[in-house]
Amino acid sequence: MSFLILLFAAVSAATITILDPSDFASLKSDAADNVLTANWDYAPLSYQAYAITGPYFYNNTSKGVSHKTLSVSKNDTSVVVITEDSHVNISQSTVIKHGYSSDLYQSSFYGLNAAVNIANASVAYLENINVTVHNGAANIYVYGNNSYAYISDSSLYSSGPVSHGLYAAGYGTVVGKNLRHYSGAYRSSSFAGDSPKGYVYVYDSIAHTAGIGSAIFYGQGTVYAENILGYAQQAPIAFLDGSQIDIHGSDLTAGLLAGAVIFSSGTRQSGSEISFTNCRLTVFPDDAAGLWFGNVIASASLVRSQIHTTSGILVIANHSQVTQDFNYFADSTAAADATITISESSLTGDLVAYNGSSISWTLGNYSTWTGTAYSGYGNASFSVSLDASSSWMLTGNTVLTNFTDADTTLSNVHSAGYNLYYDSSSSHNRWLKGATKKMHGGGYIRPASKLQLQGSH
Template sequence: MRKASLILSFLSAASASIVVGDPSDTIPASQWASDNAIKANYDVPVIYYQTNADTAPYIVKDRQHKSYQNEVLQTESNDTSVVIATNGSTVDLIDTKIIKFGYSSDLIQASFFGLNAAVLVANKSEVYISDVNITSHNGAANVYAYGSDTVVYIDNLWMYSSGPVSHGLYASGNGTIKAKNVRTYSGGNRCSSFSGDNPAGYLYIDDAVAHTSGIGSAIGFVLGEMNLTNVVGSADKSPAFFSIGDAHGSCTNCELEAGLLAGLVIFGLSEGSGVNLFHLDHSKVTVTDETAPALWFGGITAEVYLRHTEFVTESNILAVANYSTITQEFNFYAGYDDDPTAISAAHAQVYVEHSTLTGDLIAYNGSTLGIHFTDHSYWTGKGSVGYGVAHLGVSLDASSTWNVTGNTSLQNLTNADTTFSNVISNGFSIKYNSSAPANSALRGKTIKLQGGGRVSPISTK
């Protein structure tokens, strides 16, 4: 992991920075290269119920209570957890080391129900984890919460995992994880640091360091609800976030790095998959992939809210809305030939408050993309249609500024400054659709801009 400088408080006038490390500094990824080379195989018969809630050397069930303190708990068996809490039980794990070896024979069960997880919590149970070290190999999640009224509470947890589906903290079936003071590393493919799955999972993470090195392994895989606060992390071969369907995600006072596809990838699995909401507040996302945008939307209706937030991209692309989705391996944008049932246009709106952003907007093939600047925001960029017929929209309040970097045609253009003195044209022009209701205030007028460009209606001739 690139050593990251985390701003401890974006709100503080006298901020300080620290250098942080992660568990891969202690256990080198090269030690488990063969594990991490294994790809997740989901082409197996699907069993739509949990099959392993009673296979582990340490099982607490049927409303029992058990405490493990100052112990070493481990197993090397396949398809087996180390600790299972189920059927309304309660478990305390304190000052304890948990070691998990053994493969999962069914990665569908591992993904959706926690098969082979080091700690599996299910069926209205509660687990309290404090000052614990978990190491899992061969393809095992560290902590998995499954089922309504299942809750895991964590304070001070160190996690290292290798192999496929070896997520850090994983919640599904309406299970909940509430964690603080976490350090986690995942080396395998499709192994996010913090992950929700279907049915939805709920994760609330405070004060964490996260690192992933495999393809498709995000810092956050959001399906349900995920709130990250004071998190620094790097996803070497993945977006910082995948967010799916009608999920709700937030990231407050975070500094993250993404190495593939985009900073945030927000997509749907089918048409009508609900409205996706994501909030970034006092955060920074750096994207090292030279072709990747900060935000990518595919096959989804989405709203992203940015407040005191910064994106740094090599591509100089701020946001893309596309008629597309993601391949099953989360390594490429999928087209119609890959999965025609999951392909549809994206309809995304980005709301920007008190932020300075750089990069272009691009919409493809029936998609819509709008961006709205308020509260002294500043944007340097342009808009364009990449393919087919698509629509772009820009709105500015009187305190915000657009520094235009190329000729732009918009479906919707609104500006609280009717003189457009807050638009620096640099000689470029902006076209708008005079027939669109959102542009009624312009009344088909042409307005000269500072810098030599102009705002004018799109010619219908």
């Protein structure tokens, strides 16, 4: 299924059609696969319970394979298994996988049923290959310390649930370059790192997912991406669960929940971070934020990047969680604490926090922001900081716990007739001396009332 990228100019608009592997597949034949979901309501095993097997099994060997068609039609079975310190090169070949997985946790943690499984300090070089999987199977899976897969100039296609394109876990590493990926089903991300954390590096690639919860990036480890054109029809472009995702020079579009979802799947964790450099993030849903934080202490940074949302919301922080179905948010045990740093970027939209959550928003290096901050429900805390080169145009009355501005004359804050309220008891606001001042545009900056600080504004 081709997808369209819109290019906007001052006087005209144009579209570019991008091809991905679904344009050359029979989506009608895979329709039954792509409506399958999965039962996660059972205890996952903490050890490898199934032997990883397949008809092309390389154990403690070096091998080159070219111009071959490698295939299997069997449940819980890989096509290619590379293990025990093996080194295998596969080029100019096709890998085809049919067959279901009986245990999706084993698929996630150990690569059960993956088309190509690399493990136990083995290395694979895959070039100019086509990997097609059906019924729910990862395309390329890497597991374990000193296990590496390098794949380039290749096509990855999958149908069925939990059919990730590139997939790494157990401290394994996968590197992809010049790839075209498509997945049609539920929770089948393009480039994914699972637990224990996997390392994923991907460059110069196209990614298209159609299923619910199928992000472009899924991280429980480290993901680095550069020059990616991606469209997640029914998912955010990224799920971060205790991970770091670093994205450069990419154009990404999200179709469900949010642009990027940063959360902790268990108790609240800290340390997750997502960064965008020279990127554009587009978010279609009417109620979705560009960045959503829940049950987490985490951060994000944008450098020379854009966020376009239909909702007009840039950031949401909430006392909430992603469900196992990955299609809606539910209540959690802890609020979110989100820190966002903006550099050399111009953004329009609001910051919204719920149920005791907090958002820290820093503008630097000639950045501009048009928007406001407000509580969606209950208490909320907002901190905004501007350097002297950056500016803020208010679009509504705003109450801040902390406000700092390197330009103490406030000439870089344009009130547009709205008021800015601050907590006069906060040490960060001492420079304001509890005063009320008129701002550029007719509004005032003044101390907030107790009721305003409690989130009832």
